[in-house]
Amino acid sequence: MQMLFYYQDAMVREFSATVVKQGIEKDGRTFIVLDNTAFYPTGGGQPHDTGTLNGITVVNVEKVADEIRHYIAEALPDGVDIVKGVLDWDRRFDHMQQHAGQHILTAAFVELFDYQTVSFHLGRGAVTIDLDVENVSESELVAAEALANKIILENRPIETKWVTEDELAQYNLRKALSVTDEIRLVIIPDFDNNGCGGTHPTSTGQVSAIKIMSIEKQKRKVRVHFLCGGRVLSELHWRKNELSQAAKIANAPENEVANSVTKLLTVQKGLEKALEEAKNQLLACEALDLTEAATDGVTGAIYEERSIQELQKLARIIVAEDANVVALLVGNHGDKLQFVAARGANVDSVSMKDVSTAVLPLLNGKGGGSDAFVQGGGKQTMTGAELLEKMKEVF
Structure with a gap:
């Protein structure tokens, strides 16, 4: 060979x-x-x-x-x-750190809990191993990480050895091998013996550090995401920057950011609720004005940059306020026109679908709804005022 x-x-x-x-x-x-x-x-x-x-x-x-x-x-x-x-030595050494770190962390799970690794992936982000168990506790993760970093700190040698199938019996392998020729073992003395064809540093100390980032369930397995060596420092670098920025925004020490953000979010939710209530009150006032302004049972209005959701809500308030009214609302949005048409419960002489059928072709638009309520929109082929007049022509 x-x-x-x-x-x-x-x-x-x-x-x-x-x-x-x-x-x-x-x-x-x-x-x-x-x-x-x-x-x-x-x-x-x-x-x-x-x-x-x-x-x-x-x-x-x-x-x-x-x-x-x-x-x-x-x-x-x-x-x-x-x-x-x-x-490209940076790339190669990174791969060696991650691969050796995987051996160490995998061996730690076996040593402490007899949890076997069934698959391993080394990509650009976090490295992953899939453990052949359904659940792993937080305390088990902490213990495995601590043992892995202890082995790194001890700076044990990482040895490689080519052996024959007959010689395998001399080694306490972590798992059985699928190959029977050209068998290469990667050995961390008194800790791990494993068949592997990858490249590794010459000592555990060169792995530098291992940090478990997260876990997720994969069918009946647990996938562990972790980082080794330089990737730990890179992760720490950007997380430190993000934490520092968050601390400045929250005007709080870094170790109190979570608490400060929780308080800010609570205040924000309260303000959003108050704003929503204020908007609803304004819509109710607008609806009352539009109801009173109805002519022959039809009321209408044109709005600039108002969302279709607000138009829908306003129309529903109007017809709920007066069951004998039809509400026709138009919204201007840059190069688009949107509309809503709604009828009160006592109006059954005309379907709102007739409104959308009449105006959608004029806008090259799309829409939908029921006999009682429709909405739609399309290109601004006319002014909002012209669209409202076309809608009123149905009645």
Whole structure:
């Protein structure tokens, strides 16, 4: 078995290698194959590395059959036999921190509660593991996180070892392996033995820290969202900024922001309720004025920038106030016209649908409703006053 650079030393950032072949996939992607590489291909839950080969960007790395294909932004010039590879080290080291952190946290759940991890995902945001249990308590999360960070603080070595199937019996594996050849173990002495083909730092201390962010239920499993290493600091950075801004807005110390925001929201809800009551009182007054202004049982009005919801509420108040009245209301909204037509309970000589049928084609609009109440709107092909007159023509 060829010992690849990323397995020889996961801390290698630059290397030289011989070009074995260059090709183009059916989808048009250009790739090259090298005789050895430090670029890790996507696999085992860990994303691929990126970087450059002779200054050309490596955008993806995949293992295809027995080849590791480096997908590059442009083809290498003809005659190039040797390339220099440079990894995007920030990306690689981040992946190593997250992957090693996953091993540590998973082992902590097994050590403390015998909760097995059945899946693992390493993306751009939080890392996740799915625990094979239906519920995890807050105290269990705290305990597992504390043990994981204890192992990190102890700065234990992270060892890798290739073993045969017969040699596996010497190791207390966290879970059974599905492979029987080219078996690679990642070992944290006296804590975790696990089969894994990913890259890891050389000690637990390089993981820096683990922080569980949240959990969610996934069918009969519990998904744990967590961060490791540099991602913990990034998360802390933006959360600190947000908390500082919130503290300034709330005019309160940072450790009292939640209490201050709760008080502000309580005040806001009270003001919103008072405002709604005031609006209803104003609508009631408007409705009374419009009812008194009715001519031959029909009253109407035109409003600027009033929502359709307010027009609907006003119309309902009018016909509730006088069961013998028809209310026709029009609202101007920039390049749109909206309307509401409602009849009182004692009016049965005409359907409000006749109103919408008469005016909607004029507006190239849409609407709907019942015999007693309709609403609609469309393009401003006429003035609000003209629309109101067209509505009145129905009666």
